[in-house]
Amino acid sequence: REINGQFTTPDILADILVRLATHDWTGQAIDPCCGTGSIPKAILKHKRRQLNNVQQAVETTWASDKFSFPLQIASISMTDIDTINIPSRIFQKNVFTLNEGDSIQITNPANGEYLNFNIPKFKTIASNLPFVPFEKISDADWRYVETIHDIVQETTSVSLSNRNDYYSFIVFALHRILDEGGRLGIITSNSWLGTTAGREFFRALGYYYKIEQIHLSNSARWFNNANVITVISILTKRMIVGAPLQDENTTFCSWQKSLTELRENESDVETIVNSALLNRELDSQVMKLKAYTNSDITSLCAMNVSLSALFHNISWLINIKDKLTPISEVFEVIRGERRGWDTMFYPASGHGIEQCYIRKVLKNSRAVNFLFAEADSDAFCCSRSLEELINLNHSGALAWIERFENGVNQTGKPLPEVLAKRGMHWYEMKDTNVASIVTTMNPDRRLFFAKFESPSFINQRLIGLKTTVDNPDIDLYHALLNSLLGMFYIEAIGFGRGLGALDISSTTVRNAYMLNPNNINNQQRERILEKFDALLQREVYSTERELSEADRIEFDQEVLRAYGIDQYYNDIKNSLLSMQRMRLGVR
Numbered sequence: 001r002e003i004n005g006q007f008t009t010p011d012i013l014a015d016i017l018v019r020l021a022t023h024d025w026t027g028q029a030i031d032p033c034c035g036t037g038s039i040p041k042a043i044l045k046h047k048r049r050q051l052n053n054v055q056q057a058v059e060t061t062w063a064s065d066k067f068s069f070p071l072q073i074a075s076i077s078m079t080d081i082d083t084i085n086i087p088s089r090i091f092q093k094n095v096f097t098l099n100e101g102d103s104i105q106i107t108n109p110a111n112g113e114y115l116n117f118n119i120p121k122f123k124t125i126a127s128n129l130p131f132v133p134f135e136k137i138s139d140a141d142w143r144y145v146e147t148i149h150d151i152v153q154e155t156t157s158v159s160l161s162n163r164n165d166y167y168s169f170i171v172f173a174l175h176r177i178l179d180e181g182g183r184l185g186i187i188t189s190n191s192w193l194g195t196t197a198g199r200e201f202f203r204a205l206g207y208y209y210k211i212e213q214i215h216l217s218n219s220a221r222w223f224n225n226a227n228v229i230t231v232i233s234i235l236t237k238r239m240i241v242g243a244p245l246q247d248e249n250t251t252f253c254s255w256q257k258s259l260t261e262l263r264e265n266e267s268d269v270e271t272i273v274n275s276a277l278l279n280r281e282l283d284s285q286v287m288k289l290k291a292y293t294n295s296d297i298t299s300l301c302a303m304n305v306s307l308s309a310l311f312h313n314i315s316w317l318i319n320i321k322d323k324l325t326p327i328s329e330v331f332e333v334i335r336g337e338r339r340g341w342d343t344m345f346y347p348a349s350g351h352g353i354e355q356c357y358i359r360k361v362l363k364n365s366r367a368v369n370f371l372f373a374e375a376d377s378d379a380f381c382c383s384r385s386l387e388e389l390i391n392l393n394h395s396g397a398l399a400w401i402e403r404f405e406n407g408v409n410q411t412g413k414p415l416p417e418v419l420a421k422r423g424m425h426w427y428e429m430k431d432t433n434v435a436s437i438v439t440t441m442n443p444d445r446r447l448f449f450a451k452f453e454s455p456s457f458i459n460q461r462l463i464g465l466k467t468t469v470d471n472p473d474i475d476l477y478h479a480l481l482n483s484l485l486g487m488f489y490i491e492a493i494g495f496g497r498g499l500g501a502l503d504i505s506s507t508t509v510r511n512a513y514m515l516n517p518n519n520i521n522n523q524q525r526e527r528i529l530e531k532f533d534a535l536l537q538r539e540v541y542s543t544e545r546e547l548s549e550a551d552r553i554e555f556d557q558e559v560l561r562a563y564g565i566d567q568y569y570n571d572i573k574n575s576l577l578s579m580q581r582m583r584l585g586v587r
Contacts, residue, residue: 008037009128009187012128012263013222018042018126019273020215021185025050030062032095032174037063037074039126040090040514044078054082061136062089062122064098085110089117096144096173121179127189129230132166145169147585155241158204161197167190168201171235171361175208178237184209190216190229193307194495194503196511202307206244206289206294209235213251216311218288218582220258229586234276246295246303251279252311252583254521256290278491289332304511305492312578316571323563324485325516329466330477335441337361337379338460344404345380345429345460352396359431363459365450366442369539371482373438373450375457381431383424401427431457435464436474437481437510439490442501445542445584447490449481450537463506473517476525479532480515484556488576489513494585515563524562531555543580545574 009017018039022029027541040063047057063078065071074524075090102119121301130346137145145162148169160168161538167188174184193196193214205211222230251278257268271286281289292310293302299318300310304326327333339345346363349351360375362368367376382389382397403429406428407415416426421586424430436454439448449465451474458464466483467474480486489512494504520528534551546552556573560566 001572002243008036011038011042011258012259012260012269013187014038014042014128015045016269016272017128017185017187017232018046018124020213020232021126022046022124023183024123024539026056027179027182028060028062028120028178029124029126030089031123031127032093032098033068033123033127033129034063034065034074034090034169034485035128036076037070037090039128040074040273041077043124043126044083058083058086058088059100062091062119064091064093066094068092088117091537093436094141094144095170095582096141096230097284098173098177099211100177105124119177121177121182123182125178126172126185126186128343129170130169131189134165137166139473140445141166144173148172151199152204156204156207158200159206160204164201165191166199172208173203175237180237180239181236183212184233184235184237184472186233186235187222187230188229188233190308190495190520193231194508195306196507196543198307203268205235207238209237210244210248211250212236214251214307214311215255215276216254216308216517217258218254218311218585219261221586243292243423246298248294249279250289250294250297250310254290254311256286256288258285265364270532303513304397304508305489306495306508307523308495309492309575309579312575312583314575315569316568316575320563320565320568323515323519323565324513325518327465327512327514328510330411330467330469330472330514330517331437332468333506334433334435335464336435336460336462336464336466337429337431337462339429341404341415342411344400344415344427347378347380347400349378351400352419353380353400354394354396357394357397359457361453361457361459362438362462364461368438368450370539371448371450371467371478371536373456375452378459379429379431379459380427381429382531383430385425385426393413416452419541433458433464435462435466437465437478438462439465441504442497443490445502445544445580446540446546447487447543447580448540449478449486451478463504463509467507473525475529476517477514479528479555480559482532483534483548483559484572484576485515485559487546488572491576491579491583500584500586515559520562528555528559528562530559531558543576547577 029043034040040061044057044061047061048054051057063074069093072088078088087106087108100119100121100579101303103116106117125369149160152172190200213234254346262269270284275282275287290313357380359379359381361377361379362373363377364376404415409418419426434457436455437449437451438458439510441463496503497503524525531554534554557566557569560569
């Protein structure tokens with residue numbers, strides 16, 4: 001099941017999901033990717049309590065899955081002593097082929113005869129959708145994915161990325177079997193909250209559903225057997241596919257209790273459920289809610305913060321938009337050189353390669369402890385052919401290349417084949433990816449931009465900034481990037497991975513904003529750089545400690561004062577800390 005992206009839903013999570021998704025316990029309900037049946041079991045449990053009618057509860061609870069084996073376990077899971085002779089609506093079917101009115105065959109447990117039922121429309125769909133990345137979608141399912149892609153593009157003018165995960169397309173396929181006013185509650189990975197493709201998915205989703213709520217844990221992962229952060233989305237079907245109203249609200253809900261804590265405290269479970277159903281924050285120690293109108297979400301997304309940031313109070317960002325400029329107006333943002341096979345391209349000491357083929361490179365940010373960086377490792381950069389190397393008698397480079405020409409990668413493919421690149425020798429790495437300022441692709445607790453004394457070569461694990469403006473004021477740019485707002489933007493453009501690292505990329509940094517260096521005068525510039533000098537003299541600390549240091553506070557307040565936005569100091573600081581604490585809290 002894990003190969004197919006199916007992870008068993010913890011009982012407590014299934015229980016809460018079902019209660020969040022269901023508004024009509026008398027209505028038909030289904031989990032169309034049921035696996036071993038945790039969610040339909042929870043549906044059945046609550047229907048029995050609410051309806052006080054076992055027959056009606058069983059007859060309105062449906063479960064299906066693409067694979068037959070888990071259905072056998074689901075059938076056992078959903079059977080009790082008083083339901084053993086009632087036919088359970090459990091059947092095998094690909095979720096993309098579910099249609100109202102289709103006939104399915106169920107075995108009558110009382111006598112073994114076959115019974116035929118027609119698939120109804122459902123008031124509730126609750127499911128933990130498969131975690132399948134686009135690279136692993138089967139050829140058979142690609143046909144369905146392409147059909148959904150074309151339908152969504154035709155009805156919304158939004159082109160879903162073909163790099164979206166499997167679940168992104170399932171959500172749209174389920175629209176046709178939801179009843180009027182029906183609700184969809186789904187568990188998915190959080191990856192769509194932090195990418196450009198994810199924002200397009202969110203925008204298209206708004207045409208098909210009213211996006212009621214997005215839920216995320218602020219205390220430990222929901223799935224311990226997968227290094228993935230998951231979210232719950234609660235959606236209400238739109239009968240007519242169309243753009244949402246600008247004043248429609250979506251509420252972003254962060255759970256402050258882990259599943260382990262919730263298992264031990266039923267009252268906290270009730271608080272989460274009741275807060276969600278009332279759409280009101282009842283106890284911020286259990287669940288925090290932050291609602292945004294569709295208009296505000298559109299404005300914030302246009303400023304290229306991730307949807308993950310909306311779990312926190314970032315409304316203030318709209319008010320200071322005129323003080324900001326895209327980073328791409330000041331810098332060209334690049335990813336460090338990506339070549340593969342580091343042992344070859346980043347040789348250890350004693351390699352014997354001629355110095356003319358060695359460039360100094362910064363491989364990662366771990367050794368960068370100050371706001372200055374220094375290229376400190378060797379990189380092998382040779383653009384000459386083997387014949388030229390022989391003629392020049394450059395035996396060191398030749399021996400180094402020969403050392404790898406018969407090597408293979410982890411799957412047994414020859415390195416010359418794996419490393420082949422059009423217009424380049426297989427052993428060649430360009431040294432043109434140089435940057436003046438650098439940051440890391442996966443920040444942890446430290447958020448900063450480091451400056452090179454002179455433009456330097458960087459590795460693929462780093463993101464570089466090259467100035468594009470005439471007469472660049474690199475010292476001022478460096479200071480503004482490292483201001484409180486610059487730190488906020490590093491955190492706000494990404495999303496948390498399963499082990500707590502922040503996922504950002506050269507694309508998200510390119511789309512980020514910074515304080516506009518053209519908005520201040522020379523006197524303000526000098527005061528900012530004077531305060532910034534204190535930070536240049538010491539190590540970079542973790543964000544929590546950094547923001548508590550007196551020199552940092554003085555610097556940030558000076559920067560914000562120069563832009564006339566010092567009244568937002570606490571808002572920016574609290575948003576940044578809240579985002580990072582949530583990201584790190586899932587470890």
